[in-house]
Amino acid sequence: MFTTEVERPAPGGTNGTRRRRAVGLCVLTAALVIAAAVSLAVGARALSPAEVWHGLFADPEPDQKLTEIRLIVQTVRVPRTVLAIVAGLALGVGGALIQGYTRNPIADTGLLGVNAGASFAVVSVIALFGFTNPFQYVWFAFVGAGIAGVVVFGLASIGRGAGNPLTLALAGQGVTVFLAAMTTAVALSDQKSLNALRFWNAGSVAGVGFDVIWPVTGFVAVGLVLALVTLPALNLLNLGDDVARGLGVNIAVSRSVGIVAITLLAGAATAACGPIAFLGLMVAHVARYLTGPDYRWLVPYAGLLGSGVLLVCDIVGRLVVRPGELESGVVVALLGAPFFALLVWRGKFKSA
Structure with a gap:
């Protein structure tokens, strides 16, 4: 009987890889902190740094100039900085998970129909109830995103192709196209809905309070x-369903929990900011390039990259366009479209 000896990787190599990845996480975190500080000062x-510090920590004063600085920092720049970090984290992690x-490799959080569901919910409640305040319709946007995700997952779970990733993608595309058509129909029939949709669809972290x-x-x-709970199972699922099942993974439960996580992440971010295209797609590919295919590292990297890029x-x-502003969703799209074209040019989609 012949035996084959398998050469094990040197322990030092594994430790070196982990150390490099950990250092990378620290670098990304530091870069995010610096970007947040810049965000508080720019507009x-x-x-100046002294004025930002005063705006953050000083007590109310009778001086009008200092009062204005405190209002700018605390009511405008801190909320949009926090939202950019939270939404970018959610979209980055969601993008890595959906892929x-x-x-x-070309999957994005919009694949589950959450963007289309949120948009349809926004125009519907504005047309029906006349809501104009984002605080009023943001919750309907979240519910619409969640319902769209549930419908897509439900459609992908029935029939001969149940549980197949391709079935999920096709179901998501079908629901997205239907909801986009319904959104257009409602918006064109109601001027208020159309005006709100034009602003909300651009994707912005401004104007949202705590x-x-x-x-x-x-x-x-x-x-x-x-x-985080599903990351070990996700690594096994990417070896193929048969291999994952043989290693003890409950594929239906793992995939269901993952889809719920993606829906919560993408739905919450989309409800607060509006749809922001390409972000999850971009940062997931960059994170994979930096960490390799291990989702225990790839997902944290994607989250930090998502926060940093959006901020x-x-x-x-x-x-x-100072003193005006260009919505962050527009800037992300301007960055993401060439990135998408670069992926096509490099042949990244041959396996799609």
């Missing part, structure tokens, strides 16, 4: 916990 009115669960941000952060936190795009949007 239609530039602030893993569908085994599709009364919306904190509840959205709660939903994102739940989605992140579910995502930097928001800063750029404040600078390029």
